[in-house]
Amino acid sequence: MEHYEDIDLLKMFHQEETRRQAFNLLVIKYQKKIYWIIRRLLIDHEDTNDTLQNVFVKIWMNLENFEGKSSLFTWIYRIAINESVTFLNKKRRVFFLPMQSIENDLVEKIEDDNFFNGNEIQKKLQKAILILPKKQKLVFNMKYFDDLKYEEMAEILNVSVGTLKSTYHIAVKKIEEYLKTN
């Protein structure tokens, strides 16, 4: 598949006759990356699928108004994070469940081999990430798995680089502690 630059995709999208093609190419380009961003937060595939589709529908409806102040990927990443957090908050409200209860349910899913095919230390890592507070979880995933620079993360989360560095450091310490004691 031919690789398109974001700027080319945006130009194509702004033209009526190539809009659908541009959007299709954009989905193909980013679907896996966005999928994993969401999946690491929501854990469950079906929840991830719903949220991912919502993200792309939002992109379809708002890409026309994208001003280019940030990179396209940053903009998409931000939408994905917002949708994931909204989903998690909604899940808690709809079922009147405390966060702990939702986490326990996700821990059980990680234990399921049909769901997770990593080794024991990787399973423990995912369980450790689950119990982190929301912000630490976000920062840790973005740095550890997505390999984002602190400046990119600062743009997405609208937080200073210094705060991000200390948040990441705290998250790593907690995870290390969990891995040692469990």
Place this chain on the structure above:
Amino acid sequence: MKTDFQIEDNLNETFSELSKAGNENCFVVPKGYFDTLPEKIMGRCTKKKIRKVFVKKHIYKFKYVYSFAACLFVFILLYPFAHNYFNKTETQQTNYVDEYLLSSDGVDETALTEALSEDTNQNGTDVKEDYILDNDVDNNEFINEK
């Protein structure tokens, strides 16, 4: 397992357990999921747009009908309350009159009760019995009647 994942240099030595885990994606994804996803998303996006345009046109065309229907609906909702209100007013007026008559100084409730029960004669015997006695009715006729 990847070994070239990103952890801050000074953390790498300190957090040995974490360094063993790596940063692979280990969650299972259904086969062929990403092959069909673009089509599904496109379907959702275009369906939403058609529905949005349809709703806008539809509402514009029938806006007067919708306005009239809304007024009618409000009228139907409020009618029972209005009806009850006016009826209650008449009944309340009657009640007020009754209460006035009973509670006004010139009217003695006891006298009223006695006056209403004056179908009895002064001795207190039944009116029907008096009629029978006055009109020479033969009691035996009643006794022997079958």
